[in-house]
Amino acid sequence: MLEKGKLSTRQLTILVMLLTIGDSILVIPPSTTHYARQNAWISTLIGMVIGLLAIYMYSRFIKLYPKLTLIEAIQKAFGKWLGTVLSLMTLMFFLIVTVGSMREVSDFVIAEMLPGTPIPPILTLFILIVIMATRLGIEVLGRTGEIFTPMIIILFLILTVAIVPQMDIVRILPILEDGIKPVLRGSISITAYTFLEPVVFLMVLPYVSQQQKITKGLLLGCLLGGTIIFLTLTVSILVLGPDLTTRDIYPSYNIARRISIGGFFERVEALIALQWMLTLFIKVTLFFYAFILGLSQLLKLKEYRVLTLPTGLILVSLAPIIAPNFTYYNTVFDNYWVYYVITFGLVLPLVLLGVAMFRRALSKDLKSQN
Amino acid sequence: MDLVVILIVVAVIIAVEVPLMWRKKLIEELWVFSFLLLLGTFFGVINAFHIPVSNPLGWMIFIYKPVADMVNAWLA
Numbered sequence: 001m002l003e004k005g006k007l008s009t010r011q012l013t014i015l016v017m018l019l020t021i022g023d024s025i026l027v028i029p030p031s032t033t034h035y036a037r038q039n040a041w042i043s044t045l046i047g048m049v050i051g052l053l054a055i056y057m058y059s060r061f062i063k064l065y066p067k068l069t070l071i072e073a074i075q076k077a078f079g080k081w082l083g084t085v086l087s088l089m090t091l092m093f094f095l096i097v098t099v100g101s102m103r104e105v106s107d108f109v110i111a112e113m114l115p116g117t118p119i120p121p122i123l124t125l126f127i128l129i130v131i132m133a134t135r136l137g138i139e140v141l142g143r144t145g146e147i148f149t150p151m152i153i154i155l156f157l158i159l160t161v162a163i164v165p166q167m168d169i170v171r172i173l174p175i176l177e178d179g180i181k182p183v184l185r186g187s188i189s190i191t192a193y194t195f196l197e198p199v200v201f202l203m204v205l206p207y208v209s210q211q212q213k214i215t216k217g218l219l220l221g222c223l224l225g226g227t228i229i230f231l232t233l234t235v236s237i238l239v240l241g242p243d244l245t246t247r248d249i250y251p252s253y254n255i256a257r258r259i260s261i262g263g264f265f266e267r268v269e270a271l272i273a274l275q276w277m278l279t280l281f282i283k284v285t286l287f288f289y290a291f292i293l294g295l296s297q298l299l300k301l302k303e304y305r306v307l308t309l310p311t312g313l314i315l316v317s318l319a320p321i322i323a324p325n326f327t328y329y330n331t332v333f334d335n336y337w338v339y340y341v342i343t344f345g346l347v348l349p350l351v352l353l354g355v356a357m358f359r360r361a362l363s364k365d366l367k368s369q370n
Numbered sequence: 371m372d373l374v375v376i377l378i379v380v381a382v383i384i385a386v387e388v389p390l391m392w393r394k395k396l397i398e399e400l401w402v403f404s405f406l407l408l409l410g411t412f413f414g415v416i417n418a419f420h421i422p423v424s425n426p427l428g429w430m431i432f433i434y435k436p437v438a439d440m441v442n443a444w445l446a
Binding site for chain 1: 379383386387390393394396398399402403404406407409410411413414416417423425426427429431434435437438441442444445
């Protein structure tokens with residue numbers, strides 16, 4: 001038994017919400033606004049619809065592959081050889097997303113807080129905590145999410161309410177100025193990064209204690225996370241306008257800098273940095289955990305904790321390599337990474353569902369013939 | 371200088387994890403551990419000596435360029 005912990009439904013909802021917020025709150029505003037301009041809020045709504053469809057897909061997954069994680073389901077559906085190849089590709093997906101998120105953490109810290117610091121020391125500190133969380137198991141991670149959530153929600157509300165005096169409704173007009181196509185292009189990145197990354201939960205669902213309530217938990221988490229992203233994006237456009245949101249690398253940080261209430265509630269951008277660190281930590285830990293657990297399940301190991309430290313070394317070493325500078329990473333993120341996430345977040349579960357339904361129809365056919 | 375740091379880190383990782391696996395006779399885990407550690411050392415050395423190496427994101431660009439061009443032509 002690799003993982004003895006159990007998640008409650010509320011912990012699942014909280015983890016889904018935190019993962020949905022994840023790195024989206026940091027990198028989505030400039031990416032989406034680039035294409036959709038002032039209509040980026042419509043992109044968010046479109047993304048949320050697709051996210052709900054994805055959640056429906058994951059809940060069908062539970063019924064067709066009960067008590068199996070994603071890697072085990074791939075092996076069951078595709079057999080030994082093709083299953084192993086696909087499992088390795090999925091594990092590489094988890095690994096690359098982890099490296100990408102860590103690169104985002106280090107980029108943010110280097111750009112805003114500790115300029116000139118090389119990447120490996122920052123990430124070493126970060127990865128040590130991630131490793132500790134992974135070794136302690138998914139139940140500890142769920143409880144950690146429960147502890148973080150009130151803080152994150154209160155911080156978010158404070159920051160959103162405090163900036164209301166600086167909002168200007170004119171910045172969100174005209175609506176659908178260039179038609180629906182730019183909005184659709186903008187909704188691609190939101191769909192992928194915010195609403196399709198919860199595919200990682202397919203690795204964790206067997207460990208939820210109340211299996212019947214999984215769908216409700218996933219749905220609620222997705223809606224909550226999506227609402228927070230929607231609010232963040234809309235606030236960004238209302239306060240900064242679409243032009244500045246696109247050009248600024250971290251617009252939410254810029255907004256937090258502008259908060260000034262009564263002349264004393266100022267310089268609160270550290271609060272938003274803290275919030276991002278927490279949600280990014282949850283995302284990195286979940287994908288890291290999915291990689292380690294998936295690898296152990298693929299190779300039928302009895303102990304997964306020993307693999308955490310070497311994988312941590314791989315991640316810290318890979319992070320500076322994957323992109324020579326921020327512009328490169330941003331371009332790949334906008335244009336190519338989205339399709340990678342869509343492949344594994346949408347296409348892979350669809351294929352698995354298709355295989356299972358095909359098999360079911362086939363066996364029903366055989367049974368009815370007998 | 372960087373190489374020394376990497377070697378120290380690798381030594382520490384081995385010292386922390388290997389005794390546990392040796393005692394419990396987890397041979398398979400030991401193999402996977404060694405493989406991952408070798409990969410990590412490999413990437414660490416590349417980092418330390420700034421050797422230019424094939425970029426994994428480059429492969430991603432190569433694979434998804436047709437899709438990206440198609441979507442960009444249609445929607446942007």
